Amino acid sequence: MTPLEARGLHRFYRRGDTEIAALRDVSLTCAAGESTAVTGPSGSGKSTLLSLLAGLDDPDGGAVHVAGHRLSHRGPAAAARLRASHIGVLTQASGLFGHLSVEENVVLAASLGRTGGPAPADLIDGLGLTTVRRSLPRTLSGGETARAGLAVALAGSPTVLLADEPTAEVSRDEETTILDLLDAWRPRDGAAVIVTHSPAVATHADRILHLVDGRLT
Template identity: 40%
Template sequence: MLELMNVNKAYAEGRKVLTGLSYTLEAGEYVAIMGESGVGKSTLLNLIAGLDTPDSGEIRINGVAISSLDDDAATRLRREQFGFIFQAFHVLPHLTVSQNIALPLLLNGAPTERVTQMLADVGLHDRGHHFPRQLSGGELQRVAIARALVHRPKLVLADEPTGNLDPDTAHEILQLMRTEIKANGATGILVTHSHAAAATADRVLDLTKDGLHPAKPGERV
């Protein structure tokens, strides 16, 4: 499903953040990535999402190199098959909660009946008609999560998705993410500093300057 092939990326000032990174994730795999601040976890997600480009190397989705796609094809791939949960909510302020969650379905020409179920799943069943300005940070995070999952994407990318949630809600959301990923045979990548969040994934990887490695209990950051 997802192949990272000798991916290299440096920041604008020249500092290398990812060097020779290679890894393969199959459909149905759900992994958590941990690592020190600044090691490149969010950068890696942006590269996989096609929101940034590697300096060299290749990222393939189902055998297709993202870099080989023109703008229209890359946009279509993200719209149809990707679900993004990033630290910045990117909830549109002029749309209601329900309209925000429905966006992926509308863009893909799909029915919107699933919005009601997703509202209930993230504990916002009575907030669908409200606007983002009327919601707390934790509620906005739940809107972003529901929007990312509503169209049953094949690749879920989550960057600290529970950072604004209380522990009980975070646990419920993480279980929902896992259930959706498994039910849809998707590939899931969770970037987190939380050991409790990482424990919900199939396995945990540490991102270091030497690449991605299976985390050992005594070595997790």
């Protein structure tokens, strides 16, 4: 089973009378156990690509398959079910509910995903969040927020981990910690795709793809 496959993705936007190509014929296959970094300048289409891979947006051409299931061009409910079962998303905004503690956020995410993954308590301890497990997100440091967001992304035992600038808000030392945790906890029989501007993050991946003007180079 191929964890993640995207074929011939095109995505266009309109700005007034002008049509803008955000992605042009982008294809990507991620093997089991592989981590892939996607780099490129601002405006190159990285965020658009991540949205399509997560099933949060549909391409104008091509399709995304996750764990053998077509994710693109499904109804919102069907796409949400596939996303909950197979995809963990780590964003700069952390994905944490502000009114829930770290532990409550992780437990909620685990309840929505697949069974058989790490227990919430193991994730919390393994990611160094034991002392802040009952804390609200607004009280966390940048590094703690990044680790809590990673715990939430991994809680549902995802086939694919998608990360958007996972170390953007942390120090250099904390970046190293996050990268080590990503490597230790990412899906072993799945795949990870990391969008980043950081050379350290990119070189930590198994392979690096460059996105320029909506095309992979």
